[in-house]
Amino acid sequence: MAPSYRPPWLVFFRETPVFSVRLQKLRSDPSCRELRNSEASFSFLTYAYLCRVQLFYSSRIENSRIILNEEETRHAISVLRKVPGDVLHVIDGKGNLFKALINKVNKKETELEIQETKTYPKPEKEIHLVVAPTKNMDRMEWLLEKSIEIGLSSLSFIRCEHSERKQVNMERLEKIALAACKQSLTWHFPELNDIVPFKNYLQSVHPMQGFIAVCKDAESVLNKQTSLKEQVHLMIGPEGDFTEDEYMLAKSAGWIGLSLGNKRLRTETAALAGVVGLNFL
Structure with a gap:
């Protein structure tokens, strides 16, 4: 041979x-x-x-x-x-x-x-993550670092009714993002957006394809059959989840309820699982 x-x-x-x-x-x-x-x-x-x-x-x-x-x-x-x-x-x-x-x-x-x-050209698929930050900011910093390593176009923070954190240190997050980009050879830096109220975000952003992660009654499940567009937004709620009113408001704005599986996940775990799934589908 x-x-x-x-x-x-x-x-x-x-x-x-x-x-x-x-x-x-x-x-x-x-x-x-x-x-x-x-x-x-x-x-x-x-x-x-x-x-x-x-x-x-x-x-x-x-x-x-x-x-x-x-x-x-x-x-x-x-x-x-x-x-x-x-x-x-x-x-x-x-x-x-x-x-x-x-x-x-x-x-x-x-x-x-x-x-x-x-x-280097931009990635063919853009993943935009929207998260209600956790009370423990270490988890959000970890999420930012790992999401950049996997592939992330932007990270936006929202303040929901059940949110325990009302503000974030953007300067520190930008430094973490820069270090993660250097380490992972990410040539296009992700956009970082400061925290805004949930309703304000829905009014200002109209995604090409938007998913909102929910624990029950989801319209779609993230798997190989999920049809994705070039730009995808994924919204993850706070530790107490979205309220029913918030979920219905997002649906009326065109966001699709998405299930990430049958496990109850922490906010940062759900967000990272979504980023991984959207990148590799």
């Missing part, structure tokens, strides 16, 4: 199991030049991922320059000990990944010169 084909990068990784040795060979060993430069088997993204590069974020992209803010500068210069001439990989949250050289450094910001740019 003829041996099956193994791509060069797979052969290399199996023959070089120690990460530090593998990284050094990739960067400097002449025998790896073809592997480094092969567009087919070793794309720019693959190289960045396999070498475990540190990703940085910047919203200030000006022509061929990137400006890192004070926090990102502190991490690059003080923690990682980067110096002018070193290469950094930067994302902008809009689908672009930049390979850039450090040009100028000071305590407040770092200026980079762009060497390469790779742009």
